[in-house]
Amino acid sequence: MFRQIRGKIRRFVLAHTRSGRAYIAQWEKKRRGECARCGACCRLAHRCVFLRMENGLAVCTIHAHRPANCRIFPVDLRDIGDRDAILPDRPCGYSFPADKKP
Numbered sequence: 001m002f003r004q005i006r007g008k009i010r011r012f013v014l015a016h017t018r019s020g021r022a023y024i025a026q027w028e029k030k031r032r033g034e035c036a037r038c039g040a041c042c043r044l045a046h047r048c049v050f051l052r053m054e055n056g057l058a059v060c061t062i063h064a065h066r067p068a069n070c071r072i073f074p075v076d077l078r079d080i081g082d083r084d085a086i087l088p089d090r091p092c093g094y095s096f097p098a099d100k101k102p
């Protein structure tokens, strides 16, 4: 739980600082795949009130207006680790090949 809250704060800071945005852009180049709509990242620390599950797929009811924290997820391997703790049997649709830092 503490780790998940820390992750949320970390992403907020990354999304709202110049150096953070540069870090995000760097990792984005390494990111592969697309969202598989598992909803794990919408349940970090708590279940988001805007999350709805339909036939096993996550639906964000404010998708067009979702906050930066949601738009940038997963920033890096640390975020993948956070969501894996929530849903270990269903992987995130995104990955960062070879565990290499950019």
Ligand code: SF4
Pocket: 034, 035, 036, 037, 038, 039, 040, 041, 042, 058, 073, 074, 083, 091, 092, 093, 094
């Ligand atoms: S954990 Fe990954 S696949 Fe699941 S909803 Fe979030 S970004 Fe999409």
Ligand code: SF4
Pocket: 041, 042, 043, 048, 049, 050, 051, 052, 059, 060, 061, 062, 063, 066, 067, 070
């Ligand atoms: S606002 Fe939408 S994308 Fe963000 S956590 Fe909630 S349901 Fe998920």
